[in-house]
Amino acid sequence: MPDSAPLRLAQRVTSLKPSPTLTINAKAKHLKAQGVDLANLSAGEPDFDTPEHIKEAAVKAIRDGFTKYTPVGGIPELKEAVIARLAEDYAVTYRPEQILVSTGGKQALYNIAQALLDPGDEVIIPVPYWVSYPPIVELAGGVPRYLETRAEAGFDIDPAALEALVGPRTRAIILNSPSNPTGCVYSRATLAAVARVAAAHGLVVISDDIYDRIRFDGRPPENILSVAPDLADRVVLVNGVSKTYAMTGWRIGYMAGPEALVKAATRVQGQSTSNPNSIAQMAALAALTGPQECVDRMTAAFRERRDFITRRLNALPGVTCPEPMGAFYAFADLSAYHGARAGDRAIGDSLAMTDYLLDEARIASVPGVAFGDDRFVRFSYASDLATLEAALARLEAALGRLTRG
Structure with a gap:
């Protein structure tokens, strides 16, 4: 049979990249499933379970044949x-x-x-x-x-x-x-x-x-x-x-x-x-x-976590993090470490930084370049306080191992 011509894709998708947040979160979940002790601070989703009355409404819909x-x-x-x-x-x-x-x-x-x-x-x-x-x-x-x-x-x-x-x-x-x-x-x-x-x-x-x-x-x-x-x-x-x-x-x-x-x-x-x-x-x-108290409880928990993570991030040498007023993300400027090294490893940008944190500190985060600003790294605090405490301790140690010029 003659060689077939290579498949030609539409121009609109040739430069289209996967969502970096979803990609990193999937990688983090894969590592955790393999037993890796990973602090996943990349997730763009609450760590809480869907409230019971909402789940029950879905179960009732199935039982009622609303399919x-x-x-x-x-x-x-x-x-x-x-x-x-x-x-x-x-x-x-x-x-x-x-x-x-x-x-x-x-x-x-x-x-x-x-x-x-x-x-x-x-x-x-x-x-x-x-x-x-x-x-x-x-x-x-x-x-x-x-x-x-x-x-x-x-x-x-x-x-x-x-x-x-x-x-x-x-x-x-x-x-x-x-x-x-x-x-x-x-x-x-x-x-x-x-x-x-x-x-x-x-x-x-x-x-x-x-x-x-x-x-x-x-x-x-x-x-x-x-x-x-x-x-x-x-x-x-x-x-x-x-x-x-x-x-x-x-x-x-x-x-x-x-x-x-x-x-x-x-x-x-x-x-x-x-x-x-x-x-x-x-x-x-x-x-x-339905009842909205669940929203208030989750927001109160996020506020407590916000206070913790921004305090810890701003206490790290060379790191600044504006206080978030909503959502559940901390956007921290780690650009003071661009140009730093850990042995033969150079940290040239936010992508290199997040790769370093994943490999050396087992912290999953999202590089700021994905959001249009390469100076920053996004840390999600949609995790319990114990996870955040462990992650920030690892972050401090990992940054401490970097040699800045």
């Missing part, structure tokens, strides 16, 4: 629960036609990009950013435009820098507050300033609120509509149950926004995955409408 196709955009009861949750948290009003339930918040973001962007359209993404924002934009033919922020300013958005980045092809800006990876929370003044820029230039604001109820400043959830409700016709909210209710594997997210955009995103979903999992939708319904 068939549902409407593409989600069951009506869940849409109403989302509407009620958004009304309670943000004092905003939506109709069912403005809600789309998806297979996780990531799919909601993907649907939005596919429905909104034409090739060459630009989306402003503040740096540091969640690892999947740029690929989601690029897969829709869009172009990420990166808005730099400064750690010493709490990773806040400079309105003048934002204004300067807006061009004739700019279509949208993505906000994530509380942030992955920094844990920063945008102030009302910052949100109002972004709203003014968005209104002046007709930008769509994509507000990723997935960590909105995991915040440590005592304030209720806030997003751009909290300060600029008149911008509702240009704002799309993205949220889900994964982080708030420890339901990462259930894969239920949702979006709320202008009806035309939601309908377009629903068409995208209808021709890709169709409806989200029927059983998981019933579990999400129980999460949103």
